[in-house]
Amino acid sequence: MQYDKALFETMSIPKAVAKNSIPAIISMMVVFIYNIADTFFIGQTGDELQVAAVTLAMPVFSLFIGAGVLLGIGGTSLISRSLGEGREGYAQKVSAFAFYAAIVLGLLMTVVFWTFMPTLLKVIGVSPDTIDHTRSYLTYLAIGAPFIIVSHTFSNIVRAEGKSTLAMKGMLLGTITNIILDPILILGFDMGVTGAAIATVIGNLFGALYFIVYLVSGRSILSIRFKDFQIADGVMFGVLAIGIPASLNNFMLSVANVFLNNFLMSYGDVQLAAMGVAIRANLIMIFVQIGLGQGIQPLIGYSYGAKHFDRLRGIIKFSVITAVVLGSVLTFIYWIFADMIVQSFIDSEEVVTYGTEMLRALIISGPIVGIMFIFINVLQGLGKVIPSLILSISRHGLVFIPLLYLLDAYAGLSGIIYTQPITDILTVIISVVIYLIVSRGLVDHKAKR
Template sequence: MTNKFESDSISSLLLKQAIPASIGILVMSLNMIVDTIFVGRWIDVLAIAAITVVMPIAFFISSIGMGIGIGGSSIISRNLGKQNFTKAFNVFGNQISLTISLSLLFILLGSYFHLPILEIFGAKGSIIAPATEYFLVIIWGVPFLAFAMMGNPVIRAVGKPNYAMFTLILPAIANIVLDIVFIKFLGLGMFGAGLATSISYAVSGLFVIWFFLSEKNELKIIPKYFIINFSIVREIIALGGITIIRQGTISILMIILNHSLFYYGGEISISIYGIINRIMMFALFPVLGVTQGFLPIAGYNYGANNSKRVKETIKTSILFGTGIATVIFIVIMLFPSQLVRIFTNDQELLNLTPNALIITFLATPVITTQLIGSAYFQAAGKALPALLLTLLKQGFFLIPLVYFLPKFYGINGVWISFPIADILSTLVTYLYLKKEVNRHLN
């Protein structure tokens, strides 16, 4: 099933894994971008701010599924490399049980405590009403999203990257179509935007369920493996907890960021960041695709004790990703105003956003080393260094920078925090990865 991970050329494997992952991330990014465009043009500027506040909450919950998926897929990849299929099945069954249980808990807590949750994440003033309307609808689709995000890396781990791509493409198409119907033609406003998003999450989750019930792979949904095995759960959480903690850190960042944006720039600054964030998600999709493609290749060969191929995978991935990131950087620097104009006709946003966009993307060419470096330790099952390196940018650097720099430089202090955090986290990751390679892969 996965012999190609130890026999095909690394460049070929990386392309086969990264291209579908990139396309999936691209479509998912387009999904959110189109969402932002539609609400910005068909509702109002505050709708962009509302989505900017709500989406980190939804994705924190989905990241629980993603963390369980990535942690489990790392174990699955290594056990497939060792031909230990029983362990792989047990891990997958426990992933399903964890994802469903935690997602249902979120629905209960989120429904009851929605207002304080939204206020914590920066819903202030006139943002509160549209944010509440949107949140109370999408909350019902988040368990499906969590299940899809859990299944996505597992599908890649069993060597089916094209199907993993469809877990992201299908809901994106559904959301875009439903946005047009609910917002443009039926005039349902933020409720319509939330309903479209929630249904699209369900489409993704149901597709993943279909895949694992079908004959498309050897890993199946088998109820007898749903029984929680605490040793497996600890192993999943040790690795998947990295993703969950990272997203939790991003949630803390968003709390501080949204409060800083509102304090130093008002509601308009939250909308500005909403546009920048969507452009960032879209622009970086191929780099993230390379990182996702890197994980199963490195994990399999690490499990098979093939150090030479692991090193080659690291080098090739960094080379590919850096080249792509440099092209992205050039495009952003040349066409900032044109990119912003896609999202809005509001003159104030058009005046203020391009400069902020340029500043936030200044360190883009160097980011691949940080992404691949932290991903390597995750693929190798080394939880602590993977966790620390993953938290470098958002946790150790960006949160304090976003909090302190605006005190001296106002709203520009927020924007300049991003490239500074990118450079510092990349430097630390490079030094740590180089030490690891010299010590354990030679």
């Protein structure tokens, strides 16, 4: 029962980043497949209203993932710093807290969503044509809230002990299950969006069980034993201090999508469906960068906890360069094949036309957007609460929503389409400024030592 100490302390920086980030990137591709599987197979029905319903439900699914991010990223940051400081027993208390908190939070969200479903449907902006499909999808999806949260919590936390490949395998198990069930339930049994929701729930159940089996097998330094559960001694506060800013990114994504969907509804269901397809298609670019950032976060936290400041700065420099190279390559590929990518999601000429324009707009910021995700994860790994909070709410909140109102007023649908790339460019600038301020503190800290 030992974590991968060589990964954190002696392995070369490029190799350590690759070892932890490649499985994390693959895991994010798995999340991407989760996101597109429902849309792809529902798109094969040729029913644009069902595609629009899944688009409308996306903010709700993001809330479930956000709860997993809250506990997972918060737990990972605290555990990696604790391991760097040599406090293995404390790390076990953190992982046990995250496990039981995930179960309780999931059950609460299930009850709340079922109870307030009519209000929820109004908030996310359903139309008379999409309300039945959206209600059906969300009713079944809510059942899986505990499984979704546990799965996403521990796909993050096991990376804190250097088990990035294991995290990838857990996500793969859930995704493969979902992909197998989607065509059977959606098309074979003609269940449409209901079948998509059931497949998603079962897939996440399998993923959650995979992590639970690993954690009770004795192969992990972490614990989910109830005797290790603790909220005192800074455990709950330490998780929430970083977890809340991290999850706010998902929460603000949900809020931003609700705003975006409501703006698009005034232009029609076709435009709404097209943006839903474009956003999902763009997730490859975004998730590659998020995966790179999540892969380095445990390395950052451990190096900071162990006071290895030179290694910490080396990891950041290498990761920023890697993010720019990856972003540039993906942007080029997306631009060339945009129409083919969109067409693979849905067979509707009008949706494809709008979707292609929207996708090309979204990728304008592609070469540099990864810098923002690197610095978000750096701040989380360092345990910097306020800077992390500011950056987390900027992309989908402080910058995006005001820009959405402004550009819609002055440029209509075109303004809405270009809101996200402009937001990304501004947020990258904000992230660089915040990191430069924080990094001066690291230099001062090292000098004092």
